[in-house]
Amino acid sequence: MDQKVLLADDSGVMRKIILRALNAAGVTDVVEAADGAQAWTAFQTTQFDMVLTDWNMPMMTGLDLLKNIRQAGSTIPVIMITTESERGRVIEAIQAGVSDFLPKPFENELLQEKLVKHLSALAS
Amino acid sequence: MLTTENEAFQRAVEEIFNSCLGCDAKLKEVGESTTADRINEIKGIIGISGALCGTAALSVSRDFAYKATGALLGDTPHELNSDVVDAVGEIVNMIAGRARVLLGNEATNMSLPSVILGQCEIAFGSENHGTCLRFDTAWGSVSMELVLKQHSKSPIPSVTPVAILA
Numbered sequence: 436m437d438q439k440v441l442l443a444d445d446s447g448v449m450r451k452i453i454l455r456a457l458n459a460a461g462v463t464d465v466v467e468a469a470d471g472a473q474a475w476t477a478f479q480t481t482q483f484d485m486v487l488t489d490w491n492m493p494m495m496t497g498l499d500l501l502k503n504i505r506q507a508g509s510t511i512p513v514i515m516i517t518t519e520s521e522r523g524r525v526i527e528a529i530q531a532g533v534s535d536f537l538p539k540p541f542e543n544e545l546l547q548e549k550l551v552k553h554l555s556a557l558a559s
Numbered sequence: 560m561l562t563t564e565n566e567a568f569q570r571a572v573e574e575i576f577n578s579c580l581g582c583d584a585k586l587k588e589v590g591e592s593t594t595a596d597r598i599n600e601i602k603g604i605i606g607i608s609g610a611l612c613g614t615a616a617l618s619v620s621r622d623f624a625y626k627a628t629g630a631l632l633g634d635t636p637h638e639l640n641s642d643v644v645d646a647v648g649e650i651v652n653m654i655a656g657r658a659r660v661l662l663g664n665e666a667t668n669m670s671l672p673s674v675i676l677g678q679c680e681i682a683f684g685s686e687n688h689g690t691c692l693r694f695d696t697a698w699g700s701v702s703m704e705l706v707l708k709q710h711s712k713s714p715i716p717s718v719t720p721v722a723i724l725a
Binding site: 491492 | 575578579628631632633641642645646648649652653655656657659660669671
């Protein structure tokens with residue numbers, strides 16, 4: 436797949452885990468960001484097909500990143516991968532326009548499943 | 560829903576260790592934090608604020624941290640590097656997140672995790688006595704130190720101040 440993906444997480448280990456899953460799903464064009472502000476800067480200067488983001492990050496939260504992306508008029512899939520899995524937080528993210536939600540810790544198979552689902556929708 | 564913070568963190572440690580690391584953890588004892596808990600030299604610390612305020616700190620040995628990093632990434636490091644630090648931070652982050660879900664307490668926020676290297680004691684202040692959950696695991700002993708208070712009516716969320724004593 437030739438989609439370009441933005442991956443935002445302040446944990447280098449988590450980025451590596453998600454990157455491995457992306458590679459396994461055939462996505463190799465990935466831009467990594469270590470905080471929300473870095474991700475937002477990257478988003479404004481590059482055309483992405485999908486965003487995977489943590490919630491709790493320095494400088495800018497994943498939720499604010501999501502809001503910025505939607506306010507900019509973008510409708511690309513944004514998947515939140517986070518420990519913020521309580522009902523209220525999920526609703527907050529849905530109201531902000533999140534496309535999918537993956538609570539940490541996650542099974543690799545479930546991440547793969549979500550990636551394939553959204554990437555396939557992009558390809559069709 | 561669980562009623563006590565200790566119970567929630569106990570179950571969160573056991574679940575996260577089992578599901579993410581493939582390492583069984585069994586609670587050995589619960590007691591006050593003591594200097595004996597300084598033996599593990601890597602601590603992942605996370606602040607909790609809001610309705611539930613305080614600090615949670617996971618202490619692991621260097622060997623445990625290497626094996627945990629290996630379980631997460633596939634390759635076991637042989638030296639203390641940024642992957643090991645990130646892995647310990649991520650593990651304590653997931654434990655605290657899971658405990659919050661188990662407690663059903665949405666009116667809390669978690670700080671970003673910090674990782675402290677070297678044997679040290681966490682001093683929680685004169686009015687706060689830390690509780691230590693000590694676990695036996697396949698990779699050696701680990702401990703989870705907690706100082707948590709319910710502040711459901713507090714208008715000002717705050718994190719319990721701690722000092723790190725080398």
